[in-house]
Amino acid sequence: MKLDRRTVLAGTAAAFAAPLISAVPARADAKRQALVDSSLESARKILTGKDYPDAAKYIQGARGVLIVPELVQGGLIFGLAGGRGTLMARGAPSDWSPPAFYAMGSGSVGLQIGAKVSEVVFIIKTEKGLQAILDHRFKFGAEAGVALAIVGIGVEGGSTMAGGADIIAFASSQGLFAGASLEGSYLDPDNDWNALYYGNGANTKSIVLDRRFTNPGAEPIRQFMAKW
Template sequence: MKKFLALLCAAGLSMPVFAADVKTDISNRLDAAKATLDAIMKTPDQAIPNNIMQQATCVAVVPGLKKAAFIVGGEYGQGVVTCRTGHGWSGPAFIKMTGGSFGFQIGGSGTDLVLVAMNQKGMQDLLQSKFKIGGNVAAAAGPVGRSSSASTDWKLNSELLSYSRSKGLFAGVDLSGVAVTQNEDDTTTFYGAPHTFEQILKGNVMPPPAARPFVRTVAKYFMSTQK
């Protein structure tokens, strides 16, 4: 009986510690996503073109994918997404990316991914609980170069544009076969209560203070030309 009570006490004590660890991991993920965007946009000739940033409806960043994940075929990475609303960019929601092939040689200690939704259909894709790129969602490797006029093909054929950054090299990437899934557990932990992705990404949920640096960074780079 004493052992049983001791186990219950240990479990009760460990739960707050575990929750704190999860919150720290989420905060670190947001910081890494912000740093990824800053690093990409500091190199204009290898950045996301202005016309794409101005038209984007949502932006997702998956920082620091590890090479080992590709070897074992496990979870590729965890990321964060925000969408444009009528009053700025939304609070973040959290996603997972699994399976498929990234269509390029993985190298270095980690690879960052960026997904840019280019229209309302692309935004609706991110509101799904799960979707597969190249399956029920059309995506293309995004063009690079801040002043690039870019090809018109993505305007006609793609809901999402995809990019990778590894060893300082930033380029469009083929993510065909990769599944994107909502991370409901981390999203609930971050907000302290359950909210749907639609509520969050349409700007109906006030983002916690920890989200502000990431959201402000997205707003700084992904400015709209519309008034």
């Protein structure tokens, strides 16, 4: 039987293309890419904005950064919070890892009025702070020996305490939300999202420490962080 030449060429092209397609994670992962892009905008706002003059100082020599572009808090009596973020670690000057995905949440009881959306950038100053976040579910205010300082617009905190902190949170908020705090919030690595964005087997440590995975969509935020 005589094969059609176009069929043969198409099959050959597909055979060559298939390994290339499977070897590179798809950039068009809209949900996770949107979070990476939002993290870049939040990092740019906090690190270069005039409202946060100390952020650029503290990022110098920092071990890592965790960015939560949208932390939603709200409720009456019972306050709930939730959001997603990205964690990046510095390996060397101007060399930042691709972002790994994290979920953030909390529950609190107290006088809660209205709702607010917070934009939070956690500057991780020390190796101790980074390892505490990497090793297990991290709960702010409950980790022995890990000091947290909260500064920024919309959050009451002592900037004088930031110099000795392992992790410094810069936050801005929109909307009324009385009595809320980052204390008691927790961070969990989201390896389902990591695998969807980077490929099978991707987890937090293999992304930010071992650098075994990458995605073209993460390059803009890595290039921005390379300035610090």
